[in-house]
Amino acid sequence: EPEVTQTPSHQVTQMGQEVILRCVPISNHLYFYWYRQILGQKVEFLFSFYNNEISEKSEIFDDQFSVERPDGSNFTLKIRSTKLEDSAMYFCASSRAFDEKLFFGSGTQLSVL
């Protein structure tokens, strides 16, 4: 079965540093998402992306976050100046259509020290 691929699997950074989390969605999918899961807590929606723009975002998704789709396959989440509370598992997900099954990647564990 096709998979959503995320790199790196683990990222350790110092507070205030920029990080880039990378994702390769499933190739024929058109809708892309980032979710995060703080240790021991629920999985939370960050934002959705369609047609080269953010279609919906949560209140968590503030100005320190940005997203790029540099080519036809890659999809990146940049956190500009990391804070301790950004430490979480970040999941990329994709779906073929707006209300079709959502496939998640294995996540990037971000640790901000």
Added chain:
Amino acid sequence: GESVGLHLPTLSVQEGDNSIINCAYSNSASDYFIWYKQESGKGPQFIIDIRSNMDKRQGQRVTVLLNKTVKHLSLQIAATQPGDSAVYFCAETGGGNKLTFGTGTQLKVEL
């Protein structure tokens, strides 16, 4: 103050028994519901979904029941196996894949 992580409810079952995992949802406008399985260090894995125009859907060894009157969702796993051990999340949405996840239930399968 320090935030405290959620204490997941735990369901322990014997191998071969049936498991029932329950979920209460809050948004009466939600019309699409999904069960995900999450193993340690991995992303949520789709198990089964159901739309609000149905009250039951069956897959391979799994059944989802939806009771819209009391806003309750359940996942039944038949003949539970050790490989079923994981955290199970329900998720809901009123449209698209902006999902609201539930707390999760830890399923432990004992040999």
